[in-house]
Amino acid sequence: MVGSLDRRVVAHAGLQRRTIGVGDVDVVVAGVGGVLVAHAARGVGLGRAVLRETARAAREVAAADFAYLGCREEVVPFYRSCGWTRTRVRERSLSRVDGAPVVQEPGPPVLLHPARRPVADWPDGDVDLRGRPW
Numbered sequence: 001m002v003g004s005l006d007r008r009v010v011a012h013a014g015l016q017r018r019t020i021g022v023g024d025v026d027v028v029v030a031g032v033g034g035v036l037v038a039h040a041a042r043g044v045g046l047g048r049a050v051l052r053e054t055a056r057a058a059r060e061v062a063a064a065d066f067a068y069l070g071c072r073e074e075v076v077p078f079y080r081s082c083g084w085t086r087t088r089v090r091e092r093s094l095s096r097v098d099g100a101p102v103v104q105e106p107g108p109p110v111l112l113h114p115a116r117r118p119v120a121d122w123p124d125g126d127v128d129l130r131g132r133p134w
Contacts, residue, residue: 010041023125030058033134
């Protein structure tokens, strides 16, 4: 998804459909990554619009149960204001650098957004991204 201002792309978010493991359940998510808004374009609603479109695509295009993302602590308030819910999970993935297994203990921000199912339906248990983070 992209956002533009004066015919220039100044905002972006990507998503990828993937089946991950949560506890002993398979869950279809739209993993969200690359959420960026150019500094000069902040404060005019483009980030919010891009995330709204990302949530729509997670539901209608990716046919995912949930949208899923990890982020920095300082941007959590923005995501929460856009309807995302923070959750605490132990997350297994593969390193972006060398593909080695990585285990992230609960603490760093992981957020969920409803797609085809409400966040209340998110299962209990450790998360296995079955690949690299987005």
